[in-house]
Amino acid sequence: METPVEIEVHGINVLPAIGEVLEGHIGELASGSGRIITSGRIVVTGSAHRHRSGGLYDMRIHRALPDRGEIAVDRIDHGDERYSDIHFASNDTFKRARRLLQAEARRLRGQTKHYEPRPASTIASIDPSGEFGFITTPDIQQICFHRNNVLKGAFDRLEPGVHVTFAE
Incomplete structure (x- = not known):
């Protein structure tokens, strides 16, 4: 990766352990994608009204690809209670990003499915x-x-x- 990943956090305090988890996920994406990724941005938003429990984490990943636009993972379903756990939110979001990067790598290698037209x-x-x-x-x-x-x-x-x- 040519440019370091930007991490933005809104509405929560990031504990060192959470920062390490995010850095680990970023390292996995970078090592698994080779030279596909040129830069990236991660935005983590927590609910300002968490009180004792509740509030969902919103995590978005935008990764720039050379001459290919970007891969964006935006969680849309705000009703999934599992996203109240920051570890689940980060694991799920980065898993989606890995799948998108793998699909892009297959496309670049020409390993996409080819369907013959119907006669x-x-x-x-x-x-x-x-x-x-x-x-x-x-x-x-x-x-x-x-x-x-x-x-x-x-x-x-x-x-x-x-x-x-x-x-x-």
Whole structure:
């Protein structure tokens, strides 16, 4: 990482143990991501009205990526009571950040899932009984299909020459 991570804290006093936990998580992200991350910012907000119990921690992580924008982890669900524990809040938020960084690393290595487009063809004929038909594929093969194989009950709208997509 080229620039040190900024840590902002609002509404709480950070104990040394909490600071060490955050630094440990930051180190794990940096070591696991290689040169993907160029800078980062962590914002921890605690409730100003905590009294004896209650109040949820809000933790946000923004990590800059070279020429790729940024990865942002913002906890939106303010009703999850587990976030009243700072350790849970930090573990969960950094776990989400790790997953996003792993996905970005896979994308950069070209290891993303590739989906083949569905083959497109035309309806060659429909049997006069109205129970099945034939599709002619681009390589001039004929594939038989039954009316139950047509999605959304659209068999009655099919006629020869209609372009369709299919899965074998």
